[in-house]
Amino acid sequence: MKNFNVNKDGFYGDFGGAFIPEMLFPNINELQKNYIRISESKEFKKEFNQLLHDYVGRPTPLYYAKRLSEKFKTKIYLKREDLCHTGAHKINNTIGQILLAKKLGKKRIIAETGAGQHGVATATVCALMGVECVIYMGEVDISRQAPNVARMKMLGAKVRPATSGSKTLKDATNEAIRDWISNPVDTHYIIGSVVGPHPYPDMVARFQSVIGYETKKQLLKFENTENPTHVIACVGGGSNAAGLFYPFLNNKNVNIVCVEAAGKGVHSGESAATSILGTEGIIHGSKTLLMQTKDGQITEPYSISAGLDYPGIGPMHANLFRSKRGEFISIDDSDAMKWGLILSQMEGIIPAIETSHAFAVLDKMKFNKNDIIVFNCSGRGDKDLDTYVNYFKL
Amino acid sequence: MKNFNVNKDGFYGDFGGAFIPEMLFPNINELQKNYIRISESKEFKKEFNQLLHDYVGRPTPLYYAKRLSEKFKTKIYLKREDLCHTGAHKINNTIGQILLAKKLGKKRIIAETGAGQHGVATATVCALMGVECVIYMGEVDISRQAPNVARMKMLGAKVRPATSGSKTLKDATNEAIRDWISNPVDTHYIIGSVVGPHPYPDMVARFQSVIGYETKKQLLKFENTENPTHVIACVGGGSNAAGLFYPFLNNKNVNIVCVEAAGKGVHSGESAATSILGTEGIIHGSKTLLMQTKDGQITEPYSISAGLDYPGIGPMHANLFRSKRGEFISIDDSDAMKWGLILSQMEGIIPAIETSHAFAVLDKMKFNKNDIIVFNCSGRGDKDLDTYVNYFKL
Amino acid sequence: MNRINQIFERKENLLSIYFTAGFPKIDDTVKIIKELDKSQVDIIEIGLPFSDPLADGPTIQKSSEKALSNGMTTNLLFDQLKDLRKISDIPVVIMGYFNPILQYGIEKFCSNCKDVGIDGLIIPDLPADIFKKNYKIIFEKYKLNMMFLITPQTSNERINLIDDLSKGFIYMVSSYSVTGAKDSFDKYQIEYFKRIKKLNLSNPLLIGFGISNKKTFQTACQNSNGAIIGSAYIKYIENHGVSKTRDFIKLIKD
Amino acid sequence: MNRINQIFERKENLLSIYFTAGFPKIDDTVKIIKELDKSQVDIIEIGLPFSDPLADGPTIQKSSEKALSNGMTTNLLFDQLKDLRKISDIPVVIMGYFNPILQYGIEKFCSNCKDVGIDGLIIPDLPADIFKKNYKIIFEKYKLNMMFLITPQTSNERINLIDDLSKGFIYMVSSYSVTGAKDSFDKYQIEYFKRIKKLNLSNPLLIGFGISNKKTFQTACQNSNGAIIGSAYIKYIENHGVSKTRDFIKLIKD
């Protein structure tokens, strides 16, 4: 059987690895050597699980969406990551990484953020632990995700604007890496998705895998099976998807569906549909699929949703795509927005625009009556209210 | 032993009852006759509990606030209602009432809202059930709780401004009652707090009592006792407080602390500290304590927090006050705001400004090392970000 | 015998006019009573303004707000009414919400009513049952008639209770709505009027809420003993002045 | 023998100048090389601009952005360099991020480098281990020296690996930082320089990052075989023009 998880060298098939400047070698090496030992220790697991339970609010529900299921004549479940403390799956990972950083003796945390959810999740765990926190965020994202900027400030984090390139997630990541290069000894960089050099993709996927493992347990109660027929998630970097897919990666009976942002249309020049538009290359220390010119200059992506506005995908997903293990669908801005409204008005759940993309596949794929579909409802839409209101002129 | 719960006539001591215009008699009577029968039925309980579990995300955690406990040298627990779907305790009640309304064959829902949390919670359950929804909200509150207005609209509810009086919660309630008078047959009015004519105070308290019952069970695991020494909650109308206090009402070993909004100072003329400033009277169909002139004109209250900006308190709380069963503390705007920031930066939880008021008692009361204090963390502060940001010039 | 009961013995197609005390001007109360007296209305209803009149529509709400900001109080109203019976013999009812009356002191309120010559009370948020249980005895002591409301939803059983408790007339709310002027009645309202009429209650019936013009007044009269006009009158004096009261009444009656 | 190795045999206190190809103007590449040649710098580092230069500070970032928007490409660079060895005998290194090289095709890239007379490469995000495992063989085939970086954090074990793999010099990053001009070194930096010097590595050392003036250049020279200047030079030509290159070099060397 093929293995779709990481191998011992930090690769998923052709993708992954750690293509990092020498300045980061000690940090990455320290992580590579320690992340499994620490995160699999009894003590760590106890602390991690307790915080997920008492602080984050896990397990998040698996919710049978009755009206949606009736409308699409199939069985639709929502894994309610929107109910996590701070409003998205991102905090599963930041809880894990802050505990790891503490065990490694780090005193300062940096992070990049796109939608601001990862920034908020990072600022949150830093407040919880009393650790200094600096968040890099693209200037464009700072203005389109104002509520999350306010939250980070309330939480005591410093928010530093990234002003280069498209001024979005990619550029914020560059800035965070530069900060880390400049502060390698006492700083830990909490990457917010399954991107970056090994061990980040695997580490983040492991911390997020609680999503998938809970789903199995919960589904058993509803459907008398641990395995859905489809798991569906939006893919920015790919962490919410990786978390849901994790326990199903090597189970071919479970269809994996990755939903990317097509922006104004896949071929409009303003898109973030990496699997279609991307080619193999290196971004942020990882070999993966990314959108680039033939000269290897990274293309500026576009999506209405700040969290999907990234020119790459994680190496796990690149491998899912190339191996055809995963189906990739791209959804443009207008379909995503429409589905934000549908989910709000049919199920009373206002999703993050990132999350809305995932649901839009209901218009693109055919499902059978007995299919069991689990959507990762990765985050809530509070941060996106202005965008929704302006878009729909509410 | 004295009973602090409702009696069979709908009174808590001197307070309560149903002082309603004849136009509402059939509706109120229908509720009085049916609410216990329906809500105690096996079928209802199953549906209610399942939605609370799968949709709202209950049980919400009981979280031991480590840094806060260390700072105040006592044991501080937070009941995390902020993690409920839609971001506050309000949805416990709206889930209950929408199920009740369905059993009563109602086709249209109206509600009043102050902070907008109850409006969002109502709009949410209406979307979930596919029922028409109209929300009344004071004009002042519409502008200071803009995110919640946007959410209600996303959810498909109509938001109607109340333009009379202080243009806040009291006036929105008047408008909702007027709507109900005009649409008595097919409409159910989902009141958002333990106010209004009997059976509302008791009905809402029962739906919210899940907060207290969960707390008992959870505390047992942490402290080997089901009973804290103190339960503390903010009181607007009083529903989050009633929900937490419910199982402890008649247990004198548990100290009950109600926190009211002092606005710009209890005696500044701009306050909502009903227990101190109020006298017995009738508001919104219930005999209770309320702020009024000696002529019986209801006074316009003031608080920086829209959810506490109400000139009355529920009859249960009026009775807790008069009987001295509960301790009442009032917190002014600036202390509440300060505590919003403290909770954010010490525990990574940005509370609603309503909720912040409760925590401010940590500066006003002395606790012992072995005290076990449970705060109702009634809601999250996403709706209040603008207010926080402007106040602290973040 | 109470003036209210007398008028129903003497007359048919009664017109009762409601106005808010202290509106448009603080000292209009007596002026309006004089105008209504001159116009030969049959019953006068004086509204004691309340900050939160939850059974009232926008017109009466606004007039109440204005009256309060003009400085209207319960004490002042009684003061204004001290010579009421020197001015007019028309039956006069006070319509007010329960809280201001409660704060004033029910006994004191009733006693003052009696002193100035008020004939009865309408307290929309004092339900018949609570009245019967707690307050009936006081109101009776001061010989004040209590008038209760019925609506299209009120059950026959309850109508009987209300008929028992009411003295003077029953205030028959024309539709599901708060107060406010409407142009016409629909067939469901007419059916409801007829249904109630057939009950042959011991009290006469006045139809209120939504009476605004000659047409609605006449329809009401065909189905009851008369009608109550509030919002339409308030709007009229707001626009044309108190002194034009007689013109308004003519529009309705002639 | 490679020009880089030769220069270290012949000279001490080497000055290596970095500039971004295509900046300030698209066709400045050759002009700058000529100026640097006239100014007698010892090594030239041509930066192949990259959209996401994550080891670089604001100055080099901006120059890269400008160069790309001027239209700089890998093909164009090789085209501009086709007569390199007619213009200058100075050792020339290309510094570029790995992704553009990967997209160009590593073998083709190396082959072109050899053809135009490039002596070596610095690829900051191609770690020594990955290089050794996957790419060493290709670069050696085209006789291109690879220069790796070390930092204050690099362990001795790893320095030995890097010393093994590097041919030409080791790029000794002066501090924890991305590229960018600084005014002086602190005592920890000096200690680090001395610590590395004592290791007696087989490759010579050039200190880079933060060299901006005569003082920092001299300190670097005291502790190594010379220094690399990038940001300070780029700022200078941005402000004064490419033709003033000689003035800049004088400020450093004289």
Ligand SMILES: Cc1ncc(COP(=O)(O)O)c(C=O)c1O
């Ligand atoms: C709610 C939500 N969903 C999805 C994403 C995309 O990230 P990822 O693909 O890592 O899950 C984000 C990123 O900010 C997000 O906030």
Ligand SMILES: Cc1ncc(COP(=O)(O)O)c(C=O)c1O
């Ligand atoms: C978060 C939160 N807490 C408290 C309140 C006050 O209401 P109650 O006293 O009914 O709990 C509100 C009202 O909107 C609220 O939103």
